[in-house]
Amino acid sequence: MAENDKYRVLVNILTKIARLTSPEELIEEILEQAVQFMEAERGYVFLQTVSGDIFKAAGVENIEGLKRYSSTIVNRVLSTGEAVLTHDASKSPDLISDSVVLESIRSVIAAPLIVGQDVKGVIYLDSTTRTGLFTNRDLELLKAFAGVASLALSNATKFRELLESYEALRTDFELKSEFVGQSPKIIEIVTLIKKFAPSNLPVLITGESGTGKELAAKMLHKLSMRKGDLVSVNCAAIPSDLLEAELFGYKKGAFTGATQAKKGLFEVADGGTLFLDEISELPIDLQAKLLRALQEHEIRPIGATRPIKVDVRIIAATNRDLKEEIKAGRFREDLYYRINVLRIDMPPLRDRPEDIPLLVSHFIRKYGNDRIKGIERKAIIKLMRYHWPGNIRELENVIARAAVMASSELIRESDIQIEELKTTEVHRGSGRIKTLEEMEREYVLDVLERCGWNKSKAARMLGITLRGLQYKLKRWGVESEKGGDG
Numbered sequence: 001m002a003e004n005d006k007y008r009v010l011v012n013i014l015t016k017i018a019r020l021t022s023p024e025e026l027i028e029e030i031l032e033q034a035v036q037f038m039e040a041e042r043g044y045v046f047l048q049t050v051s052g053d054i055f056k057a058a059g060v061e062n063i064e065g066l067k068r069y070s071s072t073i074v075n076r077v078l079s080t081g082e083a084v085l086t087h088d089a090s091k092s093p094d095l096i097s098d099s100v101v102l103e104s105i106r107s108v109i110a111a112p113l114i115v116g117q118d119v120k121g122v123i124y125l126d127s128t129t130r131t132g133l134f135t136n137r138d139l140e141l142l143k144a145f146a147g148v149a150s151l152a153l154s155n156a157t158k159f160r161e162l163l164e165s166y167e168a169l170r171t172d173f174e175l176k177s178e179f180v181g182q183s184p185k186i187i188e189i190v191t192l193i194k195k196f197a198p199s200n201l202p203v204l205i206t207g208e209s210g211t212g213k214e215l216a217a218k219m220l221h222k223l224s225m226r227k228g229d230l231v232s233v234n235c236a237a238i239p240s241d242l243l244e245a246e247l248f249g250y251k252k253g254a255f256t257g258a259t260q261a262k263k264g265l266f267e268v269a270d271g272g273t274l275f276l277d278e279i280s281e282l283p284i285d286l287q288a289k290l291l292r293a294l295q296e297h298e299i300r301p302i303g304a305t306r307p308i309k310v311d312v313r314i315i316a317a318t319n320r321d322l323k324e325e326i327k328a329g330r331f332r333e334d335l336y337y338r339i340n341v342l343r344i345d346m347p348p349l350r351d352r353p354e355d356i357p358l359l360v361s362h363f364i365r366k367y368g369n370d371r372i373k374g375i376e377r378k379a380i381i382k383l384m385r386y387h388w389p390g391n392i393r394e395l396e397n398v399i400a401r402a403a404v405m406a407s408s409e410l411i412r413e414s415d416i417q418i419e420e421l422k423t424t425e426v427h428r429g430s431g432r433i434k435t436l437e438e439m440e441r442e443y444v445l446d447v448l449e450r451c452g453w454n455k456s457k458a459a460r461m462l463g464i465t466l467r468g469l470q471y472k473l474k475r476w477g478v479e480s481e482k483g484g485d486g
């Protein structure tokens with residue numbers, strides 16, 4: 001190549017490299033162009049990790065059979081940050097112990113990739129056949145090449161970091177806008193979801209009906225970056241004799257009526273997530289088959305002779321105590337340990353009444369059609385005194401109904417339709433023991449009610465300070481509602 005042509009090619013290469021944003025793509029491109037440009041036989045890019053390990057990030061080999069490279073030269077460039085040119089490596093006394101002798105490498109040229117102040121890697125080119133392939137001129141060019149490449153590499157690294165912090169922010173925002181709540185319990189659950197999402201390990205979500213188990217599963221999948229779909233199956237909703245076909249599929253002619261092969265949900269969820277809701281309802285023989293699928297990462301459709309490999313992340317949910325189910329012989333212990341690797345326990349709504357005002361606002365936005373602007377404080381109090389056996393699902397339904405019932409832009413106490421039995425009676429009936437805090441909350445709200453929400457008066461009657469009362473109200477989330485006196 002004539003010198004002039006060489007420069008034109010170089011400018012083109014550098015422009016192209018500078019535009020790439022992914023570090024991996026960039027490294028491949030740098031190397032390919034460098035090998036071509038320098039007419040080398042082999043080329044490698046070595047990068048150094050933070051902990052000092054050196055790894056081969058890319059390779060181009062126009063000659064077969066050679067495995068080694070001169071690690072002495074690579075290490076020297078990494079430690080000195082200086083480019084190296086060797087005309088005949090096999091004659092160079094300081095390289096004699098190196099692989100260059102074994103592999104009869106003759107010409108080597110290598111330049112550092114520098115990001116900021118640090119040598120991050122090396123571009124290394126060599127030739128086995130010709131001595132003196134590379135010139136001093138080539139060395140200068142490779143240095144310039146590596147310089148621009150370093151800059152682009154550093155930009156790409158920064159770009160990636162920016163992208164990652166943006167992703168983290170977006171994740172946070174999405175979680176908070178869908179997963180409403182400010183109680184310590186909900187904050188803990190949001191943290192767990194973020195932590196568990198990128199893992200491929202199974203997750204077991206427990207909690208009463210309506211506490212948000214399915215919502216948690218959706219968030220786990222959404223934040224997982226798994227390419228496939230989230231496929232949900234409710235083990236209680238499908239008759240047990242159909243469940244096997246549903247989960248694992250069948251071959252044509254596997255049984256009477258199987259006129260066509262059918263894919264099972266495991267296969268549909270391949271590359272994604274399979275959500276097994278109410279897993280305690282899975283018949284015991286299917287539990288064995290599920291266990292095998294989890295252990296072997298393969299399933300066998302009914303009537304199939306060979307198993308199929310599947311890559312499925314399992315999220316299971318239950319509102320039962322699986323330990324009890326195991327004791328009763330209804331649930332396999334080995335399956336329990338398989339699915340109970342990562343665990344999320346959804347708290348019942350009655351244990352976190354401070355989330356009620358936020359949830360109510362969330363559901364008003366969802367069901368209020370812009371007509372409903374808010375809710376009366378008395379209505380909120382009524383909601384907070386209820387024990388919510390159906391949890392958030394029940395609250396959602398109550399607000400949806402109230403939004404329709406409300407005759408003004410404010411939901412009033414009378415629009416809220418819940419059975420407001422006297423709490424003690426309710427719980428004597430259902431056998432549930434109330435916590436002291438629940439009793440306290442109800443009693444304090446009762447007294448406030450009776451004083452017409454005069455907090456100073458209520459505090460005096462309760463024998464506590466005004467600040468003490470305000471603190472309690474804040475903790476129960478009552479304070480976040482406007483209106484009333486001070």
Ligand SMILES: Nc1ncnc2c1ncn2[C@@H]1O[C@H](COP(=O)(O)OP(=O)(O)O)[C@@H](O)[C@H]1O
Pocket residue numbers: 178179180181207208209210211212213214215216359362392393396
């Ligand atoms: N923290 C939350 N914020 C907003 N909506 C929620 C929350 N938890 C649950 N929900 C809603 O409540 C309803 C019931 O939740 P779901 O996940 O189906 O409960 P489960 O599976 O435990 O029975 C769904 O409409 C869900 O979107």
Ligand SMILES: [Mg+2]
Pocket residue numbers: 210213214277
């Ligand atoms: Mg559910």
